[in-house]
Amino acid sequence: MIADFILAWMHHLCFLGMAAALAMQWTLLGPSRPAIPLALLGKTDAWYGSLAMLILAIGAARVAWGPKGAAFYLDNPVFWAKIAVFLAVGAISALPTINYLRWRQQARHNADFQPAADDVNKVRKAIRLQFLGWLALPILAAAMARGV
Numbered sequence: 001m002i003a004d005f006i007l008a009w010m011h012h013l014c015f016l017g018m019a020a021a022l023a024m025q026w027t028l029l030g031p032s033r034p035a036i037p038l039a040l041l042g043k044t045d046a047w048y049g050s051l052a053m054l055i056l057a058i059g060a061a062r063v064a065w066g067p068k069g070a071a072f073y074l075d076n077p078v079f080w081a082k083i084a085v086f087l088a089v090g091a092i093s094a095l096p097t098i099n100y101l102r103w104r105q106q107a108r109h110n111a112d113f114q115p116a117a118d119d120v121n122k123v124r125k126a127i128r129l130q131f132l133g134w135l136a137l138p139i140l141a142a143a144m145a146r147g148v
């Protein structure tokens with residue numbers, strides 16, 4: 001019971017941290033900034049990726065050892081819909097990550113380097129798509145938890 005309680009708490013902390021990291025990336029790429037802080041952007045993305053791995057591990061632990069039993073989740077299509085959305089958001093997040101790595105590499109050769117506006121817009125679009133996924137995830141989670 002105590003393990004499930006701690007895992008549930010950590011699950012919530014992870015997705016709050018992920019949402020904060022994503023919102024931070026959105027702000028750092030905003031047009032109101034004179035220059036994009038590439039190192040900070042890379043750090044927020046590393047946090048986002050690490051927390052995604054952690055929430056996946058914690059979620060799997062909750063499925064395997066949670067009080068409802070694994071079959072409660074594995075037999076529920078809403079659980080699989082949640083996993084599908086989670087994986088889709090993860091796949092979309094590859095685009096910002098690849099761009100941040102490329103930008104930081106270019107900045108190593110040219111200290112004044114700033115990404116092209118077109119590239120920044122593409123990354124912001126990918127972040128917006130991830131936000132949409134983020135709207136769906138808690139709905140699916142609440143439905144799944146109630147056996148809908």
Ligand code: HEM
Pocket residue numbers: 011015018055056057058059060062063066068073083086137138141142143144145146
């Ligand atoms: C960023 C991604 C995720 C978000 C935003 C999220 C969100 C949530 C939320 C809000 C709850 C509480 C639901 C409630 O009690 O009403 C929850 C529970 C849960 N989540 Fe996630 N989750 C995510 C990823 C995952 C993943 C990847 C897995 C599985 C591998 C998972 C497995 C679970 C399980 C087993 C529960 C317990 C449900 C219950 O109490 O019966 N979650 N999640």
